Amino acid sequence: MHPTEFLNVRLLKEIAEFINEETEIETMLSGALRKFLQGTNFETGWIFFISDKGKQELIVSGNLPEALAQNGCSQLKNGGCWCVSKYREGKLEKASNIIECQRIENVLAAKIGDNGGITHHATVPLQSGQERFGLVNVASPNTVIYSKGELELLESLAFQLGSAIKRILLTKQEQEIALLQERNRLAKDLHDSVNQLLFSVTLTARGGAEMTAQAEIKETFKEIQNLSQQALNEMRALIWQLRPSGLESGLLEAIKGYGEMLGLSVHSNVSGVINVPSRVEEALFRISQEALNNIRKHAGVTVAEIYLNVTQSDVLLVIKDDGHGFLINHEIRLSSMGLQSMKDRAKNAGGSIDWDSEIGRGTEILVRIPY
Known part of the structure; x- marks a missing residue:
C-alpha cells in the first residue's frame, strides 16, 4: 500500500471512530470536518444542509479565512453557487471541482478581508442512500483543481457523514417514539387511577352535602366538592398535555x-x-x-x-x-x-x-x- 493511501485509511478510520460516538449532528459534523482538515491538504471547509424545497443553511465550518468568516459567515450564507444549483437540480452525484463559485468571487471583488488564498473549492453531496442532506465543501490556498485522489477521499468522508446523519436521525426518531409511548402510558395510568379517584371524591362530597342538614357540615362538603372538581379539571388538562387526543x-x-x-x-x-x-x-x-x-x-x-x-x-x-x-x-x-x-x-x-x-x-x- 502506498504511504499516502495508508494515511488516508488511518484518517478515515479515526473519523469513523469519532462520529460513531457522537449523538448530535452539528457536533459530529464539526468534529469530523476538523479532523479531515487536519489530516489532508485541504485547509478550510464548510457544510450546507439543503431542504427538499431548496432552502440552504450553513451548519458548520472550519478554518475559514477572514473574508469568509466575517459577519457571521454572511458571504457564505448569501448568494448562489454552481454546487448548490446542481445539487438542487439533482445533477451533482459525486465529488467535483468547482471552477466558478459566486460566493468566493463576491468576496474577492468586495475586498473585505484576507481570503487566505482561497479562490476555488471542491464539493460533494451529503447523502445516505437516496436520502440527501446537503453539501460538503473544502478548499486549499492557491488551488484551482483538486486531484482525483483528493476527490475520492472527499467522497469517502461524505459517505461516512451521510451514514452518521441517518443513524442519528433514526436514533432520535426512536427516542421520540419511545417518549410518546411513555406519555401515552402515563396518561392512561392517570386517567384510570387518579382521575377516577378524584371523580369519586367529587360525587361523594356532593352526596354528603345533600345528606346533612347542618349548614357548617354542608359547607365543608361543598368546599371539598369544589376543590376536588378543580383538581379533576387540572388532571384532565395534564392528561391532555401528555396525550393530545384530537391532534390526529x-x-x-x-x-x-x-x-x-x-x-x-x-x-x-x-x-x-x-x-x-x-x-x-x-x-x-x-x-x-x-x-x-x-x-x-x-x-x-x-x-x-x-x-x-x-x-x-x-x-x-x-x-x-x-x-x-x-x-x-x-x-x-x-x-x-x-x-x-x-x-x-x-x-x-x-x-x-x-x-x-x-x-x-x-x-x-x-x-x-x-x-
Missing part, C-alpha cells in the same frame, strides 16, 4: 378541543394549507396549550382567538384574548405564567415567539416557526 384530526381541532375542555371558546382564522412537519405541529400545539391555560387562569375571559398563516417556508400562529393583560417586569418572571416554556418550545423548533400585552387590553402571542 388536525392542529386546529386539537387546539379547539383543548380550549373546550378548559371551558374556553376558541375562534379560528386560517390562511394557507396546514401541511407542516409533525415536530412543528406538536410545538405549535404545546405552545397553544400553555397560552390557553394562561387565558383560563389569568385573563378573566372565556373567548380566545387563533390565527394561523402557513406559507411555503414558515407558519405564523397568533393567539389573542381581550382579558386582563399583564406587564413584563423584574417582579414577574417569564416562567411565572408559562411564557418561558413557550419561548423554549419555539426556540427548540427553530422558531421565535413574541408577545404584546397591556393591563386591561388583553394579550397577543405571535409564534413563527420555519419548516
